[in-house]
Amino acid sequence: MEAFVQLNGLVAPLDRANVDTDAIIPKQFLKSIKRSGFGPNAFDEWRYLDHGEPGMDNSKRPLNPDFVLNQTRYQGARILLTRENFGCGSSREHAPWALEDFGFKVVIASSFADIFFNNCFKNGMLPIVLSPEIVDSIFNQVDASVGYKLNVDLNAQTVTTPNGEVYPFEIDAVRKHNLLNGLDEIGLTMQQQDKIKVFEAQHKQAQPWLFN
Amino acid sequence: MVAKTLYDKLFDSHVVTEDNGTAMIYIDRHLVHEVTSPQAFEGLRLAGRKLWRISSIVATADHNTPTNGWDKGLSGIADPVSRLQIETLTENINEFGAKAYFPFMDSRQGIVHVVGPEQGATLPGMTVVCGDSHTSTHGAFGALAHGIGTSEVEHVMATQCLMQKKSKNMQVLVEGVLGKGVTAKDVALAIIAKTGTAGGTGYAIEFAGAAIRALSMEGRMTLCNMAIEAGARAGMVAVDDTTIEYVKGRPFSPKAEQWDAAVAYWKTLHSDDGAKFDTVVTLKAEEIQPQVTWGTSPEMVVGVDGKVPSLDLAKNEVQRADWERAYAYMDLKPNTPIDEINIDKVFIGSCTNSRIEDLRAAAAVAKGKHVAASVKLAMVVPGSGLVKAQAELEGLDKIFIAAGFEWREPGCSMCLAMNADRLEPGERCASTSNRNFEGRQGQGGRTHLVSPEMAAAAALAGHFVDIRQFV
Numbered sequence: 001m002e003a004f005v006q007l008n009g010l011v012a013p014l015d016r017a018n019v020d021t022d023a024i025i026p027k028q029f030l031k032s033i034k035r036s037g038f039g040p041n042a043f044d045e046w047r048y049l050d051h052g053e054p055g056m057d058n059s060k061r062p063l064n065p066d067f068v069l070n071q072t073r074y075q076g077a078r079i080l081l082t083r084e085n086f087g088c089g090s091s092r093e094h095a096p097w098a099l100e101d102f103g104f105k106v107v108i109a110s111s112f113a114d115i116f117f118n119n120c121f122k123n124g125m126l127p128i129v130l131s132p133e134i135v136d137s138i139f140n141q142v143d144a145s146v147g148y149k150l151n152v153d154l155n156a157q158t159v160t161t162p163n164g165e166v167y168p169f170e171i172d173a174v175r176k177h178n179l180l181n182g183l184d185e186i187g188l189t190m191q192q193q194d195k196i197k198v199f200e201a202q203h204k205q206a207q208p209w210l211f212n
Numbered sequence: 213m214v215a216k217t218l219y220d221k222l223f224d225s226h227v228v229t230e231d232n233g234t235a236m237i238y239i240d241r242h243l244v245h246e247v248t249s250p251q252a253f254e255g256l257r258l259a260g261r262k263l264w265r266i267s268s269i270v271a272t273a274d275h276n277t278p279t280n281g282w283d284k285g286l287s288g289i290a291d292p293v294s295r296l297q298i299e300t301l302t303e304n305i306n307e308f309g310a311k312a313y314f315p316f317m318d319s320r321q322g323i324v325h326v327v328g329p330e331q332g333a334t335l336p337g338m339t340v341v342c343g344d345s346h347t348s349t350h351g352a353f354g355a356l357a358h359g360i361g362t363s364e365v366e367h368v369m370a371t372q373c374l375m376q377k378k379s380k381n382m383q384v385l386v387e388g389v390l391g392k393g394v395t396a397k398d399v400a401l402a403i404i405a406k407t408g409t410a411g412g413t414g415y416a417i418e419f420a421g422a423a424i425r426a427l428s429m430e431g432r433m434t435l436c437n438m439a440i441e442a443g444a445r446a447g448m449v450a451v452d453d454t455t456i457e458y459v460k461g462r463p464f465s466p467k468a469e470q471w472d473a474a475v476a477y478w479k480t481l482h483s484d485d486g487a488k489f490d491t492v493v494t495l496k497a498e499e500i501q502p503q504v505t506w507g508t509s510p511e512m513v514v515g516v517d518g519k520v521p522s523l524d525l526a527k528n529e530v531q532r533a534d535w536e537r538a539y540a541y542m543d544l545k546p547n548t549p550i551d552e553i554n555i556d557k558v559f560i561g562s563c564t565n566s567r568i569e570d571l572r573a574a575a576a577v578a579k580g581k582h583v584a585a586s587v588k589l590a591m592v593v594p595g596s597g598l599v600k601a602q603a604e605l606e607g608l609d610k611i612f613i614a615a616g617f618e619w620r621e622p623g624c625s626m627c628l629a630m631n632a633d634r635l636e637p638g639e640r641c642a643s644t645s646n647r648n649f650e651g652r653q654g655q656g657g658r659t660h661l662v663s664p665e666m667a668a669a670a671a672l673a674g675h676f677v678d679i680r681q682f683v
């Protein structure tokens with residue numbers, strides 16, 4: 001996994017609450033057996049005026065000019081700013097894959113759905129929870145200034161605005177460590193396989209029917 | 213001894229190690245389907261890894277499988293991308309192995325959350341995971357069950373473990389007796405109306421109280437299935453005689469001398485007296501009405517005798533904006549009475565409501581009547597091949613067909629419209645599934661979530677009606 005340490009990135013505002021995984025990546029694109037290439041179909045139903053299907057040449061499709069991510073000023077955004085309960089719905093990891101492939105490394109929201117939040121970390125992305133008031137204030141700032149960037153520092157656990165306001169955020173210590181170092185979690189767990197084997201043997205003794 | 217909740221017991225008994233508040237928990241059952249597994253198998257292959265414990269894996273194809281044209285076999289799957297995904301699952305299982313695999317068209321194939329319990333592959337006390345958020349369904353058995361992403365699918369395949377932070381405990385207490393025509397689905401929606409779709413975030417929910425204990429196992433599955441729509445990864449119900457009765461004699465249930473030992477252990481799977489919950493939500497069963505969602509999130513729901521709410525009822529600016537978008541997407545005006553909403557299609561199916569009791573309830577409403585002329589399609593999609601066979605044994609298929617419903621092969625179908633079953637833009641559907649998000653059942657499609665009885669009644673009337681007039 002790619003490490004995440006620090007990012008100074010353009011912010012794109014998606015001013016909606018409860019953005020669900022069906023909206024982030026519609027189901028017809030989940031038929032792929034690959035892990036990459038979902039970016040052009042991120043927010044497909046909002047982003048294009050026609051109906052998207054796998055295999056289409058997305059560069060030829062009509063864009064929805066009203067959709068925020070299609071506006072010139074947000075091209076190249078690395079940070080997605082959004083509202084409460086972002087990523088609700090399914091467990092599909094295609095959602096963070098699509099956002100990452102689109103170019104986002106950080107998502108800032110006032111709250112996230114559990115599984116989506118968890119899935120982000122597995123893909124070198126950083127979801128950040130800030131209070132609704134701070135999120136609101138950043139929305140206003142983004143709106144007011146073209147080219148608005150935020151500086152995200154994982155080590156210091158801070159988000160810094162262009163005029164120097166610093167917002168601290170919380171992150172679980174283990175997740176922070178793994179993300180900073182880009183560690184392969186499966187590899188880490190494998191290092192503990194002796195403990196897993198001991199547990200498994202005891203578990204089997206206590207509940208043999210689980211191992212039939 | 214400290215009084216523990218059911219969740220505490222299930223979690224604590226699976227901790228392999230713990231570090232800094234993050235535990236490594238052991239996984240007993242891993243359910244696998246075609247959509248979220250290919251990248252995980254590929255990851256294993258690339259890293260030269262094997263499955264840690266083949267006997268933990270039960271796999272089936274469900275999301276992409278067609279619900280008609282089975283006589284043509286695999287070549288009947290018109291979409292080559294869907295077909296490839298289904299074939300890839302078979303190849304992966306052939307290469308890596310599984311305890312059981314029910315491929316496309318097997319008589320036991322079906323929605324993974326219907327198949328697991330009916331095979332006895334879901335047992336009380338287990339940790340159950342699947343790359344699908346509705347894995348919460350299996351919590352009905354007093355199991356700790358939740359959805360995981362594909363990276364975690366790979367992690368569990370390779371190590372049999374998952375890194376987890378313990379959730380907080382929430383108890384949802386439903387006391388009293390449900391009224392006639394009020395089902396587990398209505399209880400689930402009424403709970404979400406109260407908590408909101410994010411209310412359960414960070415919690416494991418235990419459903420308790422007299423009304424929950426009175427539910428059948430299938431009703432409990434419907435309820436736990438929807439826990440994720442309340443934001444909770446896991447929902448669960450304590451083990452009682454209903455649970456044990458259901459599990460008994462299923463293909464993968466413990467047999468002979470193991471059975472008694474298992475039952476003795478399972479009977480400890482309930483919250484202790486005095487166990488502490490971080491949050492308790494209480495509902496009165498008598499106050500729960502048949503529910504109908506009006507908007508684009510399960511929390512946008514009212515009783516069938518209600519109306520689409522007006523903006524002045526929104527609790528804040530964010531919700532106002534949400535509701536305004538929902539009115540536009542659903543093409544509904546505030547204050548429209550629910551029973552004046554006309555529908556185009558009806559879908560009875562999904563891991564929420566496609567089990568035999570659901571089909572019996574819908575058939576009882578449809579019997580001897582006919583789908584309204586204004587309804588373009590009413591379809592019944594059994595949750596599994598075994599549910600379908602049982603329904604046919606009972607003659608339910610004949611009742612549905614005579615009433616003008618289509619009787620289909622099992623699968624996820626129009627719950628998420630990955631196969632050919634879908635809504636066309638602007639079509640309005642009464643659906644027994646679990647999500648009414650924009651585009652969920654087809655781009656531009658409008659979904660209203662209801663119970664099977666309510667869906668069947670809506671099919672006959674052409675609009676929503678209060679099922680309590682029928683029962």
Ligand code: SF4
Nearest residue numbers: 346562563624627628
């Ligand atoms: S029936 Fe619907 S919710 Fe259930 S597993 Fe299938 S797609 Fe998911």
